[in-house]
Amino acid sequence: MEVYMDEIQLGGISAVPATDEFARWCAPQENEVSVDALAVEGQVPEWLTGTLVRNGPAHWGTGPRAARHLLDGLAMLHKFAFTEGRVSYANRFLRTKAYQSLREDGRIGYREFASDPCRKLTQPIATLFDPRYTDNASVNVIRLGDRLVALTETPLPVAFDPETLETLGVAYDPPGRGVFSPTGHPHFDRAGSMISTQVHFGLRSSYRVYRQTPTGFRQVAKVPVARPSYLHSFALTERHIVVVESPFRVNPLELAAGRKPFIQNYRWRPDQPTTFLVLDRHTGELKGRWESEAMFFFHTVNAYDDPGGEIVVDLCGYSDPSLIDSLYLDALSVRGTPIPTATFHRYRLGASGRTRRETPSQEAFEWPGINYGADNARPYRYAYGSGAVETGAGPVTTITKLDVTDGTTAHWHQPGCLTGEPVFVPAPGRGAEDAGVVLAVVFEPERDASFLLVLDARDLGELARAHAPHRMPFGFHGNFFPDPAPGESAVAS
Numbered sequence: 001m002e003v004y005m006d007e008i009q010l011g012g013i014s015a016v017p018a019t020d021e022f023a024r025w026c027a028p029q030e031n032e033v034s035v036d037a038l039a040v041e042g043q044v045p046e047w048l049t050g051t052l053v054r055n056g057p058a059h060w061g062t063g064p065r066a067a068r069h070l071l072d073g074l075a076m077l078h079k080f081a082f083t084e085g086r087v088s089y090a091n092r093f094l095r096t097k098a099y100q101s102l103r104e105d106g107r108i109g110y111r112e113f114a115s116d117p118c119r120k121l122t123q124p125i126a127t128l129f130d131p132r133y134t135d136n137a138s139v140n141v142i143r144l145g146d147r148l149v150a151l152t153e154t155p156l157p158v159a160f161d162p163e164t165l166e167t168l169g170v171a172y173d174p175p176g177r178g179v180f181s182p183t184g185h186p187h188f189d190r191a192g193s194m195i196s197t198q199v200h201f202g203l204r205s206s207y208r209v210y211r212q213t214p215t216g217f218r219q220v221a222k223v224p225v226a227r228p229s230y231l232h233s234f235a236l237t238e239r240h241i242v243v244v245e246s247p248f249r250v251n252p253l254e255l256a257a258g259r260k261p262f263i264q265n266y267r268w269r270p271d272q273p274t275t276f277l278v279l280d281r282h283t284g285e286l287k288g289r290w291e292s293e294a295m296f297f298f299h300t301v302n303a304y305d306d307p308g309g310e311i312v313v314d315l316c317g318y319s320d321p322s323l324i325d326s327l328y329l330d331a332l333s334v335r336g337t338p339i340p341t342a343t344f345h346r347y348r349l350g351a352s353g354r355t356r357r358e359t360p361s362q363e364a365f366e367w368p369g370i371n372y373g374a375d376n377a378r379p380y381r382y383a384y385g386s387g388a389v390e391t392g393a394g395p396v397t398t399i400t401k402l403d404v405t406d407g408t409t410a411h412w413h414q415p416g417c418l419t420g421e422p423v424f425v426p427a428p429g430r431g432a433e434d435a436g437v438v439l440a441v442v443f444e445p446e447r448d449a450s451f452l453l454v455l456d457a458r459d460l461g462e463l464a465r466a467h468a469p470h471r472m473p474f475g476f477h478g479n480f481f482p483d484p485a486p487g488e489s490a491v492a493s
Contacts, residue, residue, distance in 0.1 A: 021445040022339075023332050025418050026070055026474045029058045033469055034090040042464030044085045044454055045437060047428050050482035051162065052080040052439050052452070053141045054420070055150055056475025058093065060329060065107035068261075069114035070327040070474065074099050075138035075150060075158075077165045078441070078472055080452050087452065087466040092165035094150060094158055098136035110134035113153070114324070116261035135170065139184035140477040144194060145214060147171060148481070151184045153232070155198075162481070175210055175217040178202055179256075184477070185233035185299070187376065195220070195236065197243060199228045201252040207231070207243055207277070209284065221284030223277060227251055230266055230321075235303035235313050236377045240287065241279040242303055242313050246296045247272035248321050268321055270294045276349055278311060290349040292357055296321040301344065301368040301404075304379050311349040314404065316342035316366045316385070341388060342366040344402060360407030364388045365400060367421035367477075371433050374426065381405055382434045384422040384457070389413055396420070399440055399453070401460050412453070412460040418443040418474075424457055425480045434458050439480060441472055 057073020060066055067073055075094040080087055093099055101109025108117050112134050137150035137158040149171045150158045159171035174182055179201045186196035194212040199205070205228050209221040221241065229245035236242070247269040255265045273291040280287055301314035323340045331337045341364035348356040364387035370380055387400045389411060399412040399422050412419075419442050426436040438455040442465075450472040454464040 020335055021416065021418060021443075022474075023335075024445060024448070025443045025471070026329075026332055027471075028060060028073075029076065029091075029471060029473050031470050032092050034088075035469055036088050038087045038089050038452075038466040038468065040085075040087055040464055040466045042454070042462065044082060044087060044464045044466070045427075046085050048082045048425065048437060048454075049084075050082060050425075050480055052082075052423060052478060052480045053148065053162075054078040054441060054472075054475050054478030055138055055141045056473060056477075057138050058473045059103065061102045061106065061108070063106065065117075067102070067108060067112060067115040068328055068330070069112070070329060070332065071138075071476075072108075072112040072115040072136075073138065073473070074102060075136055075152075076473070077141070077150065077160065078468075078475070078478075079162075079165060080439075080466065089452075089466070089468055090165060091472070094137060094160065095167040096135040096137070096158060098134045110136070111262060112136065114261045114263050114328070138476065141479055142186065142188075142194075143479070143481050144171070144212075151182075151186075153181050153184050155180060155182055174198070175219065180208075181231075183231060183233055187234075187236045195241070197231060197234045197241075199231055201228065201250075201255055203252070205252050209241055209243075209279065219284075220281075221279045221286070223279070223286060229275075230263070232298045233300045235300040235315070236281070237303045237305045237311060238377050239281055239305050240303075240311060241281050242300075242311065243277040243279070244297065244300065244313065244315065245275040245277065246321075247274065247294045248296055263324060266321075268296075270320065276311075276313060276347065276355070278349065288349075288353065290347075290353055290355045292347060292355045295319065295345070296323075297342070297345075299342075299366065299368055301383050302370050302376060302380055304377060306348070306379070309351060312379075313347045313349065314383070315345055315347075316368055317345040318342050344368075344383070344385075344404070346404065360404055361402055361409055363400060363402075363409055364398075365402060366396070369422050369424050369438075371424055371426055371436070375433060380433065382457075384424055384438055386419045386421060386440070399438065399455065399460060401434075401438075401457070410460045412455055412462065414442070414444075416445055418445075419453075420472075420475055421477060422455075423478060423480050425482075432458075437463065441468075441475065443471060443474075 058076035059074045133154040135156040137152045140151045155174040157171040159168040182198045207223045227249040276290040278287045295317045303313045346358040365385040386396045401410040422440045450468045452466040
């Protein structure tokens with residue numbers, strides 16, 4: 001059975017209503033500022049030295065040729081720099097071709113996630129496999145070597161100056177030819193190499209895995225697929241790469257010949273399973289396929305090889321992809337629009353293809369973060385996410401710490417506020433897994449402004465908040481980049 005995006009029913013899935021405050025959070029932000037010292041309540045730990053850079057949409061245009069979806073706004077970078085308890089702030093749009101087209105020409109010039117420039121009906125099908133890739137890199141920020149790079153799900157990563165946030169242009173040419181969609185969430189191994197997945201579309205589509213080092217790319221794996229699944233992230237263990245296919249799939253010929261934006265070509269097939277493709281991390285060999293019930297997801301949390309022989313994969317799962325429809329700007333403008341929420345799902349991939357799903361907690365949990373440097377691809381205990389505990393207040397009102405071993409949770413919550421992605425920063429030295437701080441941007445509707453929250457990662461007790469000079473719009477992802485020690489160069493984080 002195929003279900004088109006505009007036919008999805010919210011039914012009985014877990015959802016919370018959109019609020020006026022949430023719509024205000026998602027409104028455009030035109031101001032670009034630089035503030036040497038923000039007003040700080042409380043005390044920022046003096047050991048916290050480095051920069052938090054966040055990425056997300058901040059302008060959607062106006063009129064009939066504007067972007068239609070929350071995920072399609074122009075990328076804006078936000079930088080918080082920490083020195084001896086002080087916090088500075090700056091923000092700046094990425095100056096890309098997509099930015100120029102929407103801001104200066106008043107129209108979308110490139111194919112975005114859910115918005116698309118009008119095509120001419122006479123355009124030959126043979127040219128439609130060229131999707132006019134957008135360089136609107138609004139999803140994530142990584143450090144690759146000594147450069148900071150903004151990413152999205154098109155093969156045009158954009159480098160920017162870490163001090164001024166000035167756009168420096170396309171950072172590197174990803175491998176592969178034709179039409180493909182790379183993940184906005186690559187992984188890094190402990191030697192600093194980047195591991196990423198791509199979906200290649202064509203008459204013979206495939207999933208591909210690449211390893212990037214300072215000397216170039218190497219293809220690790222290629223798995224043919226007739227109807228690719230939408231892939232936003234993937235999982236890594238010390239021995240395996242896990243590609244998770246939800247039954248939200250696309251016919252590549254429809255994608256090429258259709259008149260719809262990218263994501264509207266995908267179809268939800270709830271009668272088909274979710275499939276876990278397990279690849280050898282070093283040879284690329286397909287070790288097996290595991291199946292479970294249909295679900296949709298954006299983000300994996302972590303994965304590891306269990307000593308008992310199982311492969312454990314943790315992610316934030318939804319009942320279906322109706323979240324995508326709920327984030328169209330027209331829908332967000334209607335108070336009470338249901339916005340689906342994710343929960344933490346643990347999948348155990350056992351012998352003989354056996355799959356077991358566990359749900360340690362029923363609380364809403366999305367935008368996950370862990371002690372990445374120490375625990376990614378390894379057994380771990382704590383994950384941090386954004387959720388909701390206040391009925392009727394919107395989908396993201398709480399920072400949650402989840403003990404994945406027993407499902408217990410701790411929370412930070414301030415009534416009326418909306419919370420962004422939590423980023424864990426470890427304290428110096430080899431302390432406990434949760435020794436460090438959690439950083440998150442919070443929107444405070446009463447002030448119509450945002451603040452940066454600094455929490456003790458052990459109990460989510462508030463240590464400090466640094467007040468930004470304006471509202472930071474709903475954002476996607478970011479990372480903390482510690483200052484290198486004297487004599488060291490920056491490495492991928």
